[in-house]
Amino acid sequence: xxxxxxxxxxxxxxxxxxxxxxxxxxxxxxxxxxxxxxxxxxxxxxxxxxxxxxxxxxxxxxxxxxxxxxxxxxxxxxxxxxxxxxxxxxxxxxxxxxxxxxxxxxxxxxxxxxxxxxxxxxxxxxxxxxxxxxxxxxxxxxxxxxxxxxxxxxxxxxxxxxxxxxxxxxxxxxxxxxxxxxxxxxxxxxxxxxxx
Ligand SMILES: Nc1ncnc2c1ncn2[C@@H]1O[C@H](COP(=O)(O)OP(=O)(O)OP(=O)(O)O)[C@@H](O)[C@H]1O
Ligand SMILES: [Mg+2]
Numbered sequence: 001x002x003x004x005x006x007x008x009x010x011x012x013x014x015x016x017x018x019x020x021x022x023x024x025x026x027x028x029x030x031x032x033x034x035x036x037x038x039x040x041x042x043x044x045x046x047x048x049x050x051x052x053x054x055x056x057x058x059x060x061x062x063x064x065x066x067x068x069x070x071x072x073x074x075x076x077x078x079x080x081x082x083x084x085x086x087x088x089x090x091x092x093x094x095x096x097x098x099x100x101x102x103x104x105x106x107x108x109x110x111x112x113x114x115x116x117x118x119x120x121x122x123x124x125x126x127x128x129x130x131x132x133x134x135x136x137x138x139x140x141x142x143x144x145x146x147x148x149x150x151x152x153x154x155x156x157x158x159x160x161x162x163x164x165x166x167x168x169x170x171x172x173x174x175x176x177x178x179x180x181x182x183x184x185x186x187x188x189x190x191x192x193x194x195x196x
Contacts, residue, residue, distance in 0.1 A: 001026045001064055002047050002140055002171075007056030009042055016042050019056070024140065024171055026061075032173040040173035041144050044068075047171060048142040060140075067136070070144040073129040079118035083108055083128055086117055091135035099135070106131045143172035 002024040009017045016039040024030060024047060032040040045051035048068035049058065060066070077086055087099045094102075103113050106127045117128065133141060 001061045002066070003057075003059045004043075004046060005057045005059070007046060007053050007058070009039075009046065009051075009053045017053075022047065029170045029172075032171070041070075044142050044144050044171060044173050048140075064140055065136075066140045066142065067133045068142045068144070069130065069133055073133075074122070074125045077117045077125060077128060077132075079116065081117055082114050083117065083120070084113040086128055087131060087135060090132045094135060102131060102135060141170045143170060145173050 004020060004022040007017055007020050007022075008015070009020075020043070022043060032043060034040050042051065045068065046053050046058065048066050049060075050068050078089075081089070083103060084096065084099060087103065088096070091099070100113060103109075108115075108124075108127070108131075115124075117125065120128065130143075
């Protein structure tokens, strides 16, 4: 579905990947695991196509739409809109009933969808930003977790169910420190943690 082959990536003298092969398989949620600075975000951004690399190749399956989620997505939300309006703007064709159902899976039920973006907590905003990505046609979601993101654990737990429900493929990253709180053994990428 998305493949990196023989990819080299360096920031100046810091060679993060000398030659990495990485494949995102269909019908699997993948998680990159490694300590801070191991190269998870770098790999994820290269897979998503938002970071150029020095050498090697990136190939995408046909008709694969890629969405990349990172913290800056939160700034793309409109403070004056309600949660429901924000989603309607992204996918007006789905209709309010369907959008409310989707928001329910992101833990916004009943009156919560009428809350203004401006008053939401960081974690709530993150959930709206994710919901927005998932209402658009998406085949591959690249989620870059931040060590400070309070939603890390619940999001990891839900990501498999959501990927089934929305027929999206998810690749996400987690710093090693967050893993123990998740409790399940993640599928790791040696290449991210081991700097191949
Ligand atoms: N834009 C950049 N310029 C220079 N060096 C960078 C840049 N981005 C990342 N690096 C370096 O590349 C290495 C890998 O960084 P990366 O952000 O991919 O790590 P990470 O595994 O995502 O870490 P974290 O768990 O802290 O998010 C680090 O040594 C980092 O300092
Ligand atoms: Mg990172």
